[in-house]
Structure formats: structure tokens, C-alpha cells
Amino acid sequence: MVERSIRLSSAEIAGLWETYLQENLAVCLITYFMHHNKDGEIKPLLQDAFDLSTKHVEQITSIFNAEGIPIPDGFTGEDLDLTAPPLFYDMFGLSFVYSMSRMSMINTGFLTANVARKDIMDFLVTMIRNTSELYRDSTNLMLSKGIYDRPPMIPYPDDVEYAKKLSYISGFGKKRSINVAEISEIFFNIERNFFSVLLCMGLMQVVKDKEIHQYIADGKKISEKQINTFNDILEREQLLGIVTTSVNVTTSTVSPFSDRLIVTLFNSLNGIDVTLIGHALSLAMRSDLAAYYQKYIIEVLAYSAKGVKLMVERGWAQMPPQAPDRRKHEKL
Template identity: 30%
Template sequence: MEHNPKLISSEVAALWSAFMQNSMSYWIVQHFANVNEDPESTEIIQTTLTNCNFVVNEVKRIFETENHAVPIGFTQEDVNFKAGRVYSDLFTLRYIKYMAAAGTAAAAAFLEVLARNDVRQFFSKTSKMFMKLYNDTCDLLLKKGAFIRSPTIAPMEKAEYLQSESFLSGIIGRHRPLTAIELGHISKNTETNSIGRTFVAGFSQTAQSPEVRKYMERGTEIAAKHETVFRQILVEDGVPLPSTWDSTISQSTVAPYSDKLMMFQTNSLSVISIAGYGAAIGASLRKDLGGHYTRLVAEILQYANDGVQLMIENRWMEQPPQNVDRDALRNRSV
């Protein structure tokens, strides 16, 4: 007897999330391609579009086969190809590097909760595709001298065990030096805030809705504040500050994307920041760092929640697949 199991909830969640993220990124990068003036970036941009299109079409195929509703996601109606440049070509590469890393990590994380062979094979292939895209983009950024590196530290002279609990809170009157792991998380979270700040700054001047513009302005302020916190930690530790991310934004006020797409992208950035801060809390042994991350993640959670409410009010928030509401069925009017 042929065994043809139905999709389980975690598989539906993974496929739905992949569809939404890639349908959004596809149209963002399509506009980047439309205004691109850097011949060296052309192949990477086209590969990004191919990857995103593959994910969207494959999820659509699986859902249709299983009689699951295909998500609405994003369409050509969410991009305005008549709009001129808002972001630089260098920002395009940095965005692709960022989304390729996020796509690789998400696909790898999903694998843990997938049962069906075809779904596992799909996400395995997706992970490899985006990992290659990430590496190719890194190579081009390095070639251009535009890859933002994390701080360097002196080589460790010998391996040894900790002998004092002061390692957790610091020596009296000052904190102990940052570990390489803590530095890595600070660098990653600074990078996330930097790209987010650039994105929402462009959104704030092109959004059509006054409410969305105000929300994006608030996001720009939050990202800049968080960057300052992380950079101050490095300054106090005597760590050389990495160069800042490219934040070149044109003066265009013509929106290349719909308010719906901009809100979804901003929410995605918030979710990634929350996950990054959570990972940093678990990996940071200095108590002051845990305090910083806890305070900052609460601010992002509130910002993300306000964004979801704004999306719901404007009917921009697509409902994720959910379990049957048995109470509603029992209490339905006859």
C-alpha cells in the first residue's frame, strides 16, 4: 500500500512562511534590478530572483496538490516600476547577503520539524541555494572592499577553565573584557539594526499613508538607538568600531513598494532582531549585556506588536494557517 501522509502543522507553517518571505523579497529585488547600474551585481540579482521564484512556485505546487489554500503573498501590484531609485546598488548587495543568510538559517531550522521526504528535500535544496547565494554575494562585497567585518581580537595564548564567578558580572568597578562569542552577537545585531535603519528610513519618505510614515520614522529612531547602545559597549571595551553600513538614500518620495509590502518587510526585520537578541541573551555571560538585550528586545516587541495592529487595521495582515475553531463551529447560528 502506498503511504501518502498529509502535511503536518509544522510543515504547513514552514511552507507558508517560506512563501510569504520569498514572494516579498522577489518584488523588492525586482525593483532593485530595474534601477541597477552595477554590471557586477547583475548575475547575483538574477540568481536571487530565480531562487525566490523557485520557492514560491514549489510551495504553490505542494499546497495545490494537498488542497491547501495558496497564500496571497505579494504580487506585481505591490511594486511600482515607474518609481526611481531609493537605495544604492551597494545596498542591494547588502540586502541580498542579509536575506540569503536569513533564508539559509530559516530553511535549516525548519528541517528539524519536517517529516515528509518531499518537504525535507525541498528545504534542503532551498538551504543550499541560498547558502551559495550568500557566499557569492560575500565574495563580491569583499572584492569591492565593502564587506563589513566584525572586530578583531588578539589570539588566545592558552586554553583554561574559569576560576571565578566574577566572569559573569565583571570585576568590581568595571566589566571583564568581552568574549569572542559576545562580540560576534553584538556585531550581528548591529548589522541587523543598520540594514533595518536604512530600509525604514527609505520607507518613511516614500510611504503613502501618514500612519505608515510615522511608524517608519519611529523604527528609524529605534534602530539608531540600538546601534548606539551596541557601539557604546564596544567603545567602553576598547574594541575598534567596525565601519558603518551604507545608508545612502535618494531624495525620491515616489514609493517603489506598497505600504503593505513595506510594513511586512519591517515586521520581518523586527522578528529577526527579536530572534537575534534572544540568541545573544543565551550566549552572553556578562550580566550587563543580558540587561541591555532584555530591555531592547522589549522595545522591539512593542514596536512589532504596534505594526501588526496597524497591518490588521488596514487589512494588510494575511492570516496564517490555523487550527479549526471548534467553539465557533459549535456556537454557529443555525
């Protein structure tokens, strides 16, 4: 039983606020995919994802109401046009659930490490478990449909080895082959950016606002550069490059989403991307890989700033709860 005298900490409010916005956004997007999807195997997975995100939104709403905290302004049916023709084929809905559940597992893990109040801890731990199960189910379904590309295989090692020279970290001139941790991060970076390119391709067909269209085009270029950079590294290591799957975009030119929803989605993805590139950087023990990750994290941060500027100018940027300005209150 939670003692209501134990107030939420700033970290707990921040985690719940961020999760509410992401899960509310997911409800809208999955509603769209469910409306158009005809695949008898994918549709139940979309329903599971919808039910989970809806439940998470309701739970956070209940907590905020009990604490007297305003509910963030989310998205509604007004941000969706279900009469618009399908923008993506059925497999993209499956790819969306896979990508979002994977990112949610990682992000929710960070949030869980920052909370202490029992009800918030229980909520986030349960959310990780549920999202992990959704990730497992989406991965298995992608495997069965032949659209999941596993990371590169290497021969099993014969012995445990130790680095004998400082040249182990060199990425220029004569350099060692990449290790399994580095291969893994490169693979998932490419996979994530393929998903982003497909998303950008679809949205560029339907967005009519020139400034937002250019913003999406800029994001597509950043993702394409990362794909090319890291595929080149894999090819030089004779690990073969990663190719796109059969997940494609239709020829529809009618937008099913509001401009506000689209830019907010990109803003959310940018934040997760910075986190994941930072994680890859922390595991890169070869200097050339570290240099690439540093370069791209700066690019994504600059791109993210453009998105925030766009949201502020359009009146779409919600501010998380802020600490009071004590200096202002101290004035006579």
C-alpha cells in the same frame, strides 16, 4: 516517492506558509533592484537571488496545490512602481541580498528542524544549501567592493582557560572583557541595524501615509538605539566602533512600493530580529549584555505588535491556517 497519505503536519504547513510569504516578498523587492541596478557585477547576483526565490514560490505552490491548501495572497506587480526613480544606489541591492540570505539561512534552519516528511525536508535542505551559496557569493562581492566590515579581531589565545569565579558573569562594576561569542553577536546586531536604518531612511522619504511614516520613524529610532548601545560597548572594550559603509539612499520622494508591501516587510524583519536577539541573549554570559538584549527584545516585540495592529486595521494581516475550534463544534 512521497506517500500522499502522509498529511502535512502543522509545523510543515507553518514553515511552508511563512517561507512562501517571505520568498514572494523577496521576488517583488529583487525585481525592483534588478530594474534599476546598473552594476555589471551586482546584476547577475540579483538575477540568481530572483531565480531562487521564484523557484521556491513555485515549489511551495505545487505542494499546496497537491494538498488542497489555499495559496497565501502574495504581492504582484501592482505592489511595485518600476517607473519611480531609484530610491537606493546600486550597492544597496547587494547589501539587501547579503542581509536577506543571511537571515534566510538562519530562519530556514529553524524550520528544517521541525519537519519530517521527505519532500518537505528535501525542499528546505536544498533551500538552505542554495541560500548559503547566495550568501557566500554576496559576501565575496561585498569584500571585493570594499563594503564588507569584518567582525573585530583579537589576539589568538595561548591556552584554554576556565572561569574561576562567579564574577565571570558580572556586567556591572568591575567586569571582564567580552568573549568572542559576545563580540560576534554585537557586531552582527550592529550590522543588521545599520541595514534597517538605511531602509527606514529611504522609505521615510517616500511614504505619504502619516501613520505608516511614524511607524517607520519609530523603527529607525529603535535601530539607532541598538547601534549606539553596542558601539559604545565595543569602544569601551577598545575594539573600535563599527561605522557605516558607502551604501547610501538617493533623494527620491516617489514610492516604488505599496504601503502593504512596506508594512509586511517590516513585520517580517521584526520576527527575524526577535529570533536573532534571542539567540544573542542565549550566548551572553555577561549580565550587562543580557540586560541590554532583554530590553531590546521587549522593545522589538512591542514595536512588532504596533505593526500587526496596523496590518489588521488596514485589512492586510493574513492568518496562517488555524486548528478548528472543537468547543464550537461540540455545541448543540
